[in-house]
Amino acid sequence: MHIHPLITDSATLANLCARLADAPFVCVDTEFMRESTFYPELCLIQIADTEEAAAIDPMAPGLDMKPLLDLLTDNEDVLKVFHAGGQDLEIVYNLTGKTPHPLFDTQVAAMALGQGEQIGYSNLVDSWLGIAVDKGARFTDWSRRPLDARQIEYAIGDVTHLAAIFPKMLERLKKTGRGGWLDQEMERLGDPANYANDPDLAWKRVRISGRKPDVLGRLKAxxxxxxLEAQGKDLPRGRIMKDETVADLAGHPPKKQVDLARVRGLSATWAQNDIGKRLMTAIDSAEPLSAEEMPPRDDRKPGLGKDGALVADLLKLLLKIRARDIDVAPRLLARGEELELLAAGQRTNLAILDGWRYDQFGHDALDLVEGRLAFAVLDGKLTMTRTERTA
Incomplete structure (x- = not known):
């Protein structure tokens, strides 16, 4: 494989992207910093197919990134391969308002091949290629220039190894017939809605006890x-205000700005300055949360109750057994909330009752809930057995 020197000029990048546009797939990774900013600061992009690989410096003065971004988001003929690509997709979304498509994530694919729910990149490379990845540059400050040869070599290795692994993984998926299992997961991962920072939905990330509409309305505000403050200043949310303080203010709102001096987690200067004034304006203008926006209750599964909770636990046990038997990550088969809904009596709009998930797990789950399947210990091994009720 040909490894290019660090790309810092627009012409070289455009020529690279023109060649990669004819490749069946490209592997992509990014290096970024986000400790002191709201938006991740893109510092390096690595890309490779089976013939060539390069690292691109997005911080290079005058570099036109459009050919690369167009390749990632608009070229439907090239499959984009990532490993645990959520943050990489977020960066592309922030730059373009779109996500790479079509998409393949090797961490998600590993779930279908019995390699756990969140296999790390180093373990993936070791298991497929028998190569120990050099971890020495993991904590590099990628925003500092110049980057040395070892740093660039380390970064490019993330995509050259992936370019060797992906065809092997694809072949294994074809042999096992599990490629189609991943379509829904890949579409979910690539949904642009996952990466939009909608200020009106930010309250859903904050944990708070209670369900009073006025409290939740203040939480939203x-x-x-x-x-908006964090985005405008390009600072992490926690640098503006910690989640605990947001929840505390929602539940116990100050009556006047001067009262902010007594709020734990806030500087006393907020009692007098402009940011404190803007916060009080937000609190004073808050409206109770509407009925349509109210979050579901923790006991939202209708009729679940204590017995239903026990049935849900049995379903989770069944899931572990079934996942073990077919060597797949349990989370790819079913999610806990689905099992609770099934235990509560829901029979529609559940992924486990449709398609391959129904064939591999949902059918047995339904039989267990409805009394046609039971647990048994045979030769010291926990297994499932059909009941007489089936006949």
């Missing part, structure tokens, strides 16, 4: 205010 304060979280929205914090989101």
């Amino acid at each position: 304060i979280a929205r205010w914090r989101e």
